[in-house]
Amino acid sequence: MAYFRKGERPAGKPRIIGVTGAGRAVGTTHLCVLAANYLCSVCGRRTAVLEWNSHGDFARFGSVCTGFSAAESRYPIQEVDFYPGSAGSVLADCISQGYEEILIDFGSLAEQDGQELRRCHRVLLVVSFSEWQMGAPGKTEVWEECAAGNGWLCLAAFGSEESRIRWNKRRRPPVLRIPLSEDAFTVTGPVMEFMRRIL
Amino acid sequence: MVCHGQVKLLDFDHSCTLTAANEAGERYGTEGFIAPEQRNGGYLDIRTDIYQIGALLAYLAAGGTQKGGLSASVPGRLGAVIRRCLRREAGQRYGSALELEEALAGLCFNTECPRQLRSPSLTIALVGARRGAGVTHIAIGLAAWLNRNGRPALYVERNRSGDVTAMGERLGVTADSYGILNVLGLPMKPRYGGAVRLDECDYPVVLQDCGTDAAAAAEIRPSAILAVCGGKWWDEPCLSELLERLGAAEREFPAGQEAAEPAILINHMVPGALRRPREWRGSRSLQVPEFPDPFHPDERASSFYESVMSGYLREEERKRRWRIFGRGSAPRGSRGSSA
Numbered sequence: 001m002a003y004f005r006k007g008e009r010p011a012g013k014p015r016i017i018g019v020t021g022a023g024r025a026v027g028t029t030h031l032c033v034l035a036a037n038y039l040c041s042v043c044g045r046r047t048a049v050l051e052w053n054s055h056g057d058f059a060r061f062g063s064v065c066t067g068f069s070a071a072e073s074r075y076p077i078q079e080v081d082f083y084p085g086s087a088g089s090v091l092a093d094c095i096s097q098g099y100e101e102i103l104i105d106f107g108s109l110a111e112q113d114g115q116e117l118r119r120c121h122r123v124l125l126v127v128s129f130s131e132w133q134m135g136a137p138g139k140t141e142v143w144e145e146c147a148a149g150n151g152w153l154c155l156a157a158f159g160s161e162e163s164r165i166r167w168n169k170r171r172r173p174p175v176l177r178i179p180l181s182e183d184a185f186t187v188t189g190p191v192m193e194f195m196r197r198i199l
Numbered sequence: 200m201v202c203h204g205q206v207k208l209l210d211f212d213h214s215c216t217l218t219a220a221n222e223a224g225e226r227y228g229t230e231g232f233i234a235p236e237q238r239n240g241g242y243l244d245i246r247t248d249i250y251q252i253g254a255l256l257a258y259l260a261a262g263g264t265q266k267g268g269l270s271a272s273v274p275g276r277l278g279a280v281i282r283r284c285l286r287r288e289a290g291q292r293y294g295s296a297l298e299l300e301e302a303l304a305g306l307c308f309n310t311e312c313p314r315q316l317r318s319p320s321l322t323i324a325l326v327g328a329r330r331g332a333g334v335t336h337i338a339i340g341l342a343a344w345l346n347r348n349g350r351p352a353l354y355v356e357r358n359r360s361g362d363v364t365a366m367g368e369r370l371g372v373t374a375d376s377y378g379i380l381n382v383l384g385l386p387m388k389p390r391y392g393g394a395v396r397l398d399e400c401d402y403p404v405v406l407q408d409c410g411t412d413a414a415a416a417a418e419i420r421p422s423a424i425l426a427v428c429g430g431k432w433w434d435e436p437c438l439s440e441l442l443e444r445l446g447a448a449e450r451e452f453p454a455g456q457e458a459a460e461p462a463i464l465i466n467h468m469v470p471g472a473l474r475r476p477r478e479w480r481g482s483r484s485l486q487v488p489e490f491p492d493p494f495h496p497d498e499r500a501s502s503f504y505e506s507v508m509s510g511y512l513r514e515e516e517r518k519r520r521w522r523i524f525g526r527g528s529a530p531r532g533s534r535g536s537s538a
Contacts, residue, residue: 037392040394041391041393042391042394044364044392078392078393078394185394186394187394187396188396189377189378189398192374192397
C-alpha cells in the first residue's frame, strides 16, 4: 500500500517514534504503550516510552503496576522502560543509554508546537470517528494538513467503520483501523500483524 | 497432511451425492475401507460413510486395515465406537455423522483423555556449558532430522540471541497466528517477551534452546536434557559447572519429579582432551560430528541424532501406548499395571 512507509532506522542510533492524537481521549497513550510492548516483546528491541505531555497517565499506571513514586525518574513494565513527565533532556539521556526504540507520547496535537514531532523518524497520529469527540474529522482541519504535509500515518481506534471507509474514499490522508486491543500490555496475534505492517 | 502437528484429511476423489452413488455402474473403493453394501451392490447412504470413518479410525489407532481384523485390538471406549461404526448391518451403526461426533466427543470428557490426545509427548531442553558451544546449531539440526523422519518437531528459542527473528527478517518470512516462523521448511518459534499472548500449538516433539541458562532448562520440566559442551581441555570446568547448576536447579523440585540424567553432547572434540569427572556418572556422552548445515543434516549427523534420540523416542512411544491403550509394558516411572 502506498501509505505504508517503513520508518527509517538510523544505523547505531535509536529510532524515535512520535505518537500524538487529533484530540484528547482518542487512544494515543494506549497505542503508544501497545506499540512499545510489541517492539520489546516481539521484536526484542530495547525500548523506552517517554510521556511528553501533562496528563499524568504514566505516573498513575506506574503507581498502580509497580508502586512507582515521584522520586524515581523511570520504571519498567515487562522490560519496557517508562519515563513519566519527561522533557528534552530525558530524550537525550535515553539516546545515550543505548535504547533501540524510543516512543514519545505527545498527547494531543493542540498541546504541541510541532517542532519536536517533526524531529521524529516516524509519527503516528490517532484520530477518532466518534462524532462527539474532539478531533473527529470535520471538526478541525489542522491534523489533516499536518499529517498530509509531513507523511504521518493516521490511525483510528474508535468510531464508525462506515465513516472511516467513507473518509478514505473522499478525503486524505487515509486512516487505518487499529485492531481491538483490550489491554495495552498484551500483544495478541492481530496486534502483532498490524504492528508489523505499520512499524 | 500434517500442519503444525495437526492432521488434516484431504482427498475427496470419488465423492458424490447419494443419488449418484446409488446409480447403476461401477463402484470404487479402497480395500480394507469398503463397506459391505458397497461390495455387494446394496443401498448406499450416510451409514456407508460411517463405516469408512470407522475403518480409518481403526487404521489410525491400530496401524492396520479391517482386512487384518485389527479393529478388535483397539480397547476401551474408543474401540467400542470403532466397532459400532464397522457393523456389517448398516442399521446397527451410528445413524448420522452428528451421532458419531457426539460419541467421539464423549471420549474427550474422560479425565484421562485430554492429556493423552493433546499434550506434546516429548520436550527436550538443550543447554550449553558456555556461549559458542553450539547449542543452537545442534538444536536446529535435531529439529530438522526429526521433521525429516516423520516426527513433527518445533524449535523454540528460549535464549536471548534473537537468531530466529534475524533468520525471519533475512528470509522475508513472518510469523503465523501461533507466532511460528517457517524457516527453510522448519517450524521455529522465536523468544517472545511477557506481553505476548498467542494460541498454543501442539507438537509431538518440542526442542527448547535454552542457551546457557541451566535454570530455564530445568524449569520447563523437560522429558530430557541435552547438555552441550566443547571438546577442548579448557572446556572441562565449564561442563562440570553446568552439571552442577542443573543438579542445583532440579533439587528445587519435589522428590520424584526430577528429569533423567542429562545426556552430554561433546562438540569439536579433541581426543583425550576431556577426562570423565565424577559429575558425569550416570550420564551418557556422545561426540557431535562436524556438519556445516544444521537445516540439512548429512549422513553422519543423521546417524548421530539417531543415537541421541532412539531411547527417548522408544520410551515416548511406550508412554503413548500406555496412556491410550493401558497395555503393553509400563513406561519407566509409571504406576499401575497394564489392562
